[in-house]
Amino acid sequence: MSPRLLIHQAGPGVTVQDLGRPGYVALGLSRGGAADRLALAEGAALLGQAPSLAALEMAGMGGRFEVTQDTRIALTGAEMRASVDGAAIAWNASHLLPAGAQLIVGPAVQGVYGYLSVGGGVATDPQLGARAAHLVASLGDVLQPGQDLPLGDDASKAAAGLALPRDDRFSGGTVRFVPGPQTNLFAQADQERFQSIPFTRDTRGNRMGVRLIPESGGFESEAGLSVLSEIVVPGDIQITGDGTPFVLLAECQTTGGYPRIGSVLPSDLPRVVQAAPGTVLRFQMAGLEEGVTIERRAAEARRTLASRRTRLVRNPHDMRDLLAYQLISGVVSGDPQEEP
């Protein structure tokens, strides 16, 4: 019998996610997929498997999980308090989860979306070519206590007990965007002001997009009020009727009637995705060529993630000892290694 992941408890936003469904945008269905695709890639790198395999995305809060066979797992994305049978385990790391042990993933410490990847991937039946829940399209749904999910064969021989360095995308910062067809609907002065003031991530936000509150003054565009519904893509920075920006994310609609000042670079989107309410973000325009260079560099970094894996310092099977290690490292620096 194939291994299963039992869901005993689940936060309100736990879904199965993968890289989504490209190819349906002409039919009104956006790609969707993991909100933070880098976290999915990190989980895959930790487990030495393909980034296309499905994982659990946990918005703000995890749950209590169990596997029916010993299974390698990886925890990536927004750091959440995690433990196995009561002993804390490291985040951004892979572990061997013994059959029957209780994995508890608590609330996010920093960031929004945490990911639980499993060796072999979550193997639910694909719908329209993917396993990702697309809530707006009523494809899949949030997971409920009592559900159990089939897991794929874990073909990889890679060990558990590996860690990846954490980057700083969970604490806001500067987000780069490229100009687009409607950038010039905004006055030059507003384009400049957009890049000079800080924005605070509003409480309103989900997999479709997040609202950002400008420190001062909105970005209304007179010309933008009469734009015809146009194609929108994840990353687009829509300026809504009240002048506040709304950054579109993986599960956005495929057309929109608000003017857009530009599009966030795909590799900077996780920084927006992982900004919890209250987090401060800034915007900086990049030229198209510069944008491509940044994306190529980011893709190379994703491809070579596995080479940056390190062994967890202590034996990951010795949970009590690991708990002590985690407490100490948390007090000293929070992150044992910073990405260059």
Add this chain to the structure above:
Amino acid sequence: MSDDRFPLLRSLGVDGYLVTFGAELSEPANRAALALHSAIERAGWDGVEESTTSLISTYLRFDALSVDHAMIRGQLQALLESQDWFAADLPEGRRLWRIPTVFGGDLCPQLDVAAELAGLSPEAAIAQIAATQVRVQTIGFAPGMPYLGELPDAWNIPRQTELTKSVPVGALAVAIRQLVLFPVTSTTGWRHIGQTAFRPFQPEAERPFVLNPGDEVLFEPVDRATYEAMRTSAPNGGATFEVLA
């Protein structure tokens, strides 16, 4: 059409191009967008990941990691210059759908206000919409959701400023000489004037996306009892189609 700014080719995001065929909605610009989309799909250029249309524009997304912008831009430019897109044929295999619709009443309380904005009595409004064969100008916003037009000039009514919190699947709503038919429960700024038992998105079906750009639709008035019966027993909510020659 005579505006020589169009077609206008511009980048959208770091990995896409948008070709715009006009400053406002027109039938030739819509036809041009649909035809260019078909041509891009047929061309099968390396690196193109997906393409789509909005009312008057065509978009393509490509793998900017492995293909240069200059390459895609050049191919698009050459394709644009290869024919008069405004005079292009409509997509092939188009269908004419007849979709039974309840207008007004408890199910869709905004018919009266929409009719008033259009300067029509509710009865005249229903008759005018029922008599207009509208075309699917694009599919977008939500999965399988058609934008249909154009309605007679009287229907150039604005979207409402307050959003309606929730309209159900199959809701028919109107604004700016267009109709939209909701595939999923949604908030909307359009006025809910009709209700159908038709589901434009059927994820469990062999053909999940029921309508295609270029299809034509007639919304045929039925009474509430007929609608209720079709909801539970008729395939496609009682909607039928024929292929247009």
